[in-house]
Amino acid sequence: MSEHLDDGSDVRWGELLEEAASCAGGDDFRVEDDVRRGRTRLLRNRVGVAVAAVCVGVVVLGGGLALGHGTQGARPLPAGPGPSTVATFHEPEVTLSPSAAPAAPSGAPSEPTPATTWLHDSLMRESGPGTTPFPSWRAALFVTTRSVLDPSGTHLDYANHGITASTSARGGVSVGIKMGWSRPGQDGQGMVQVEVGTPRSVQDACLETGGFGCSRPVDVNGAQMWVGDGPRGSFVVLHRQADGDQVVVLVDPLFGNNSRTPVGSGFVTKGQVYRLVQDDRLGLPHKTS
Amino acid sequence: MRGSVRDAEFSDYVAARRRALHRTAYLLCGDGHRAEDLVQTTLMKVYVAWPRIRKDGRIDAYARRVMVNAHVDETRRPWRREQPVDGEGLEAFEGLRHDGGVGTGAGSLTVTEDRDLLVVALTALPPRQRAAVVLRHYWGLSVEETAADLGVTPGTVKSQTSHALRKLELALSAHYEERQER
Secondary structure (H helix, E strand, O other): HEEEEEEEHHHHHHHHHHHHHHHOOOOOOOHHHHHHHHHHEEEEEEEHHHHHHHHHHHHHHHHHHHHHHHHHHHHOOOOOOOOOOOOOOOOOOOOOOOOOOOOOOOHHHHHHHHHHHHHHHHHHHOOOOOEEEOOOHHHHHHHHHHHHHHHOOOEEOOOOOOEEEEEEOOOOOEEEEEEEOOOOOOOEEEEEEEEEEEOOOOHHHHHHOOOOOOEEEEEEOOOEEEEEEEEHHHHEEEOOOOOOOOOEEEEEEEOOOOOHOOOOOOOOOOHHHHHOOOOOOOOOOOOOO | OHHHHHHHHHHHHHHHHHHHHHHHHHHHHOOHHHHHHHHHHHHHHHHOHHHHHHHOOOOOHEEEEEEHHHHHHHHHHHHHHHOOOOOEEEEEEEHHHOOOOEOOEEEEEEOOOHHHHHHHHHHHHHHHHHHHHHHHHHHHOHHHHHHHHHHOOOHHHHHHHHHHHHHHHHHHHHHHHHHHHH
16 A cells, blocks of 8 residues: 555545445445434424424514503503404413323523533543543443343343433533343343433433434323334333433334344333333432542 | 425435445544444435425535534534544554554554554544545545535645645555565
C-alpha cells in the first residue's frame, strides 16, 4: 500500500477507502424495517405539530376569554338590539378513579435542579474512553432488575457494562442500562432496557426508548402505567413513581446488534415489568453513585 | 404524497443505496454497530423529508448531509465523545504502530490488515476532517459539492482535506516503512 501513498492521487485514496469500507458489513438488512422506522418518525413529527397547534389554540382561546371577562368588568356592553357574540366556556370535569384511564403525565420540560445539574456534569466529566459513569448505580440497577425479572439469576446478564443516557437542554436527564436475556444452552438473546429519568412527555420517552409510542394507559391496582407494543412481541412500559422519577422499561425478544435470533417463549412478561417499574429501589443516580 | 407511493419509492432507494450509506457511516465512525445506528437515523430523516428531496432530485446529497451532521452531533454527546482529535490523533497512532493495537473505550483493537489500519487512522482525525476526506475521496465529490454537503466554504474543504490526508499519509507511511524494515 505504500506505493499508493507515494502516488498521493485522488484515485488512490478512493481505492484505499473503498477497500477499507468493504469490511463494513451492513449487507444484512430489511428494507421494511427502514420504512417502519421512517413511518414512526413521521408520525411522531405530525403528532408534535398537532399538539403544538392545539396548545396555541388553547392559549389564544384562553387569552380571548380572559380579555372578554376583563372588558365586561370595566365597561358594560351597550343595551339594545344588534349583533352580539356569546362565548360559553365549560370547565372540563376531571375525575380520577382506579378504574378510569389515567391522564398522561405532563410533558412539561424539567427545569434544572442541583441534582440534575450534577447528573449532567457527571455524564460530561466521567464519560470517555475506558470510563463509564455511575458504576455502583448501574450495578444496583442490574441487581434490582434481576431480583424482579429473573430471581433465579440464570437469564439476565449485564455483560456490556454500558450506559444509555439522554439529556435535554432544559435540564431533563434520563439514564439507564441494557441487559441481555438468554436461556442457558440455547441460541437467541433478548434485551431488557431500564431507563430512569426526570419527568417528560410519555410519548417522547416511549418513542426514544423503544422506537414506538405508548399507545394505551393501564391501571395496575391503582398505579398508572402507559404501555406500547412493538414488533416481534417487544413492548415498553412507562410509570411515574411517587417521587417523580419516570421509569421506562423496554423488553425486546431480540437484542439488536448482539444477536440475530430472538429468544423464544417464556420471556419477560408485562406483569413482571409492572412490578419492576413500581420498585422503589429504582431512582436516578445520586452523588454517592 | 400518498403513503404507499412514498413507501414504494423510499424502499427502492433503500434497496439501492443502503449499502453505500452503511459504508460511508463505517468510514465516518469506524465501528459497525454505530454505523448501523447512523444509517438508521439518516434513513428515518430521509423518509420524513422524502416528498421534498425527491422533488429536488438530490436524495443522496440530503442523505449524506444528514449523516455527516448526525455523526458530528454524536461525537459531541459526552458519553460518546471521541478522543483524541486534531493533532493528538497521531499520538494514538503511535501507540498503534508500536503495540500493534490502539486503545479505545471498549478495549484494544488489534490491527491485522491494511484496511483496518486506514479505518483506525481515519477515526483519529477530527470528525469534520474525516467527513471531508470521505466525501471527497470515497464519494468522489468535487470541492464545491463537498462544501455544499458540509455547509462550509470550498476553502475550508480544501484545507481540511489537505490536513487530513497529510495526517493519514504520515501515519500510514510510517507503518509501512516499519513493516518493510522487519
